Amino acid sequence: MAQVHLRDVVKKYGPLEVVHSINLDIADGEFVVLVGPSGCGKSTTLRMVAGLEGISGGEVQIGGRVVNDLPPRERNISMVFQNYALYPHMTVRENLGFSLKIAKQSQAEIDKAVDEAAEILSLTPLLDRKPGALSGGQRQRVAMGRAIVRHPEVFLFDEPLSNLDAKLRTQMRVEIKKLHQKLKSTIIYVTHDQVEAMTLADRIVIMRDGHIEQVGTPLDVFENPVNTFVGTFIGSPPMNLLDGVVKGNELEFADGTRLPVPPGYAIQDGQAVTFGVRADNIMPVGHALPRGEHMAEVEMAVDLTEPLGTETLLFATLAGTEVQAKMLNPRPVQSGERMTFQIMLDKCHLFDAETGASLRK
Amino acid sequence: MNRLKLPPWLVLLLPAIIILSAVVLIPLVLSLYSSFTSYRLTRPDSIFNWVGFFNYEKALTDVKFWAAFGRTVLLLTVALNLEMLFGLGLALMVSKVTQGQRLLRTMMMFPMMFSPILVGFQFKFIFNDNVGLVNNALQSLGITDQAIPWLVDGQLAMFSIIFAEIWTATSVFGILILAGLYAIPRDPLEAAKVDGCTAWQSFRYVTLPFLMPFIYIAMAIRSLDVARAYDIVQIMTNGGPARRTELLWTLIGRTGYVDARMGYANAMGYISIFLAIFFTIYFFKKLTQSRKELGMGA
Numbered sequence A: 001m002a003q004v005h006l007r008d009v010v011k012k013y014g015p016l017e018v019v020h021s022i023n024l025d026i027a028d029g030e031f032v033v034l035v036g037p038s039g040c041g042k043s044t045t046l047r048m049v050a051g052l053e054g055i056s057g058g059e060v061q062i063g064g065r066v067v068n069d070l071p072p073r074e075r076n077i078s079m080v081f082q083n084y085a086l087y088p089h090m091t092v093r094e095n096l097g098f099s100l101k102i103a104k105q106s107q108a109e110i111d112k113a114v115d116e117a118a119e120i121l122s123l124t125p126l127l128d129r130k131p132g133a134l135s136g137g138q139r140q141r142v143a144m145g146r147a148i149v150r151h152p153e154v155f156l157f158d159e160p161l162s163n164l165d166a167k168l169r170t171q172m173r174v175e176i177k178k179l180h181q182k183l184k185s186t187i188i189y190v191t192h193d194q195v196e197a198m199t200l201a202d203r204i205v206i207m208r209d210g211h212i213e214q215v216g217t218p219l220d221v222f223e224n225p226v227n228t229f230v231g232t233f234i235g236s237p238p239m240n241l242l243d244g245v246v247k248g249n250e251l252e253f254a255d256g257t258r259l260p261v262p263p264g265y266a267i268q269d270g271q272a273v274t275f276g277v278r279a280d281n282i283m284p285v286g287h288a289l290p291r292g293e294h295m296a297e298v299e300m301a302v303d304l305t306e307p308l309g310t311e312t313l314l315f316a317t318l319a320g321t322e323v324q325a326k327m328l329n330p331r332p333v334q335s336g337e338r339m340t341f342q343i344m345l346d347k348c349h350l351f352d353a354e355t356g357a358s359l360r361k
Numbered sequence B: 001m002n003r004l005k006l007p008p009w010l011v012l013l014l015p016a017i018i019i020l021s022a023v024v025l026i027p028l029v030l031s032l033y034s035s036f037t038s039y040r041l042t043r044p045d046s047i048f049n050w051v052g053f054f055n056y057e058k059a060l061t062d063v064k065f066w067a068a069f070g071r072t073v074l075l076l077t078v079a080l081n082l083e084m085l086f087g088l089g090l091a092l093m094v095s096k097v098t099q100g101q102r103l104l105r106t107m108m109m110f111p112m113m114f115s116p117i118l119v120g121f122q123f124k125f126i127f128n129d130n131v132g133l134v135n136n137a138l139q140s141l142g143i144t145d146q147a148i149p150w151l152v153d154g155q156l157a158m159f160s161i162i163f164a165e166i167w168t169a170t171s172v173f174g175i176l177i178l179a180g181l182y183a184i185p186r187d188p189l190e191a192a193k194v195d196g197c198t199a200w201q202s203f204r205y206v207t208l209p210f211l212m213p214f215i216y217i218a219m220a221i222r223s224l225d226v227a228r229a230y231d232i233v234q235i236m237t238n239g240g241p242a243r244r245t246e247l248l249w250t251l252i253g254r255t256g257y258v259d260a261r262m263g264y265a266n267a268m269g270y271i272s273i274f275l276a277i278f279f280t281i282y283f284f285k286k287l288t289q290s291r292k293e294l295g296m297g298a
């Protein structure tokens, strides 16, 4: 069991800096998810913790030890790779026991640990097969089994589910969460899928272009995004953003539409802002949640609908921008139908129009 | 008119069949036939003198033949194993080089570009006891004051031949193993690092199993080469001294052309082919097996 600390960690490939001085403190037993768009430096960061990439600057600590110059085998970590990275010439049993064999454990100890891991991951009937004879989901479980047999201090996962189909992914997500509850070890998990991040993490780390944008619990980053990037990246569908100007107690949008200013933001008269509202907080009257304290109403024409069963996504145009709204207890809606929508202002966001940073007090 | 109707596929294949039989089948059948005759180059009509298995019996009971056979197997075993080791080392080093790798790869191929005859002459000169490079170097360095008879002493001559073989053909292993190194997926190697492997253990447990198919392909190719080794030996020692470097094909060549006993030479040739066939089958079996290990192929 161990904490992990990243202090001003930098990664450069030649002159190209891809991770810019990031800081992160991970508590013992915590499940931290690094999430961000492809190419933002998540894998690079994880691989620096693993010891598979050199660290160009700063310091990585695992369990109180600076590990910058230690090879992976001395860091007491194990890693699950996106492409499983199984040894094709070894059976499942040999794959699982390989690290213990390298650590010169006795055959009896190896067998015990392998059987235990196989039991946890329901791999027992597959122990004598080779990876070539396994399905994607089974290979993924072997990769996880290989990681857990050693009881490492820290588990590292690099997009372990991205090669699985949607159904299996949901299933494995649950298994990973159960595994964490059982093993209680520190986990750093990389994904580009915000749903995975939200469902798995104790804390989410949102990265963009080699920077950490925000760190927080799933609910925290969902409810209080520090900027428009986090607002649109976390949550599905992405947060609607509309550019406007503060006019007294109201926001005025490009086409003259006005809405009351949401409460709780530090703004000045005449300031250019970006107004953010999630689909969950803009709903047609009669198909919405109970009214909150601060409400506003707008009329919009519906362009397109996406029925999802318990709710329907409505695509409409507000002040010249396409916005997505949600309809509870849905009824069929004609394209072009004009509906009155209510907006829950308490749940809306204001960002600086220039920097995108949240203006929350 | 009663024209012979051939099926179209046969008509289309006919040119290929004719050419193949002309260049492959006819010489093959002819040589096989002559191995059952007492054919001598000096007496052309002897080709019709059928002697049955006499030539084969003679070869199989001939000490000289078996000595050459044994020597060929020895050369094959020693040269192939050393070439494999050196080729592996070479490939590993080249794969680690970051700059100028293309140039190095091309340079690796150089020895293969020389004709074996040229290589034979080159090493004949290098190992010559009077004017040779090796003796000159050894003497100038004061390591020895005598002329070492590299090509005259039986064992040293065998060593010199093996040396020349290795020099020409290590790059066959080098290139094929290098191709194998390029084909190894990065993931299992990284997994091995995380699993606690040292560089040597990663090599032993992950890299090497991935390379085995490539090594066996190189072995198969080279075993065919060495089993019919002729030119280098012919030039360097001519099978001497006193037949102590006589290999199968130098013996066969001598029997067929110098002694003019073509029928007998062909019989020995056909027996020798089994050696090549044996090694080829053996290495292909190994190849299939090692690919199966890796979960490739059927």
Ligand SMILES: Nc1ncnc2c1ncn2[C@@H]1O[C@H](COP(=O)(O)OP(=O)(O)O)[C@@H](O)[C@H]1O
Residues within 6 Å of the ligand: A013, A016, A018, A036, A037, A038, A039, A040, A041, A042, A043, A044, A045
């Ligand atoms: N070996 C490399 N050489 C140069 N640039 C690299 C190398 N590996 C990754 N990068 C760059 O670093 C950035 C971050 O990559 P990565 O950490 O893999 O992103 P991701 O968040 O998708 O995992 C990318 O822009 C990528 O192009």
Ligand SMILES: [Mg+2]
Residues within 6 Å of the ligand: A042, A043, A044, A159
């Ligand atoms: Mg990645």
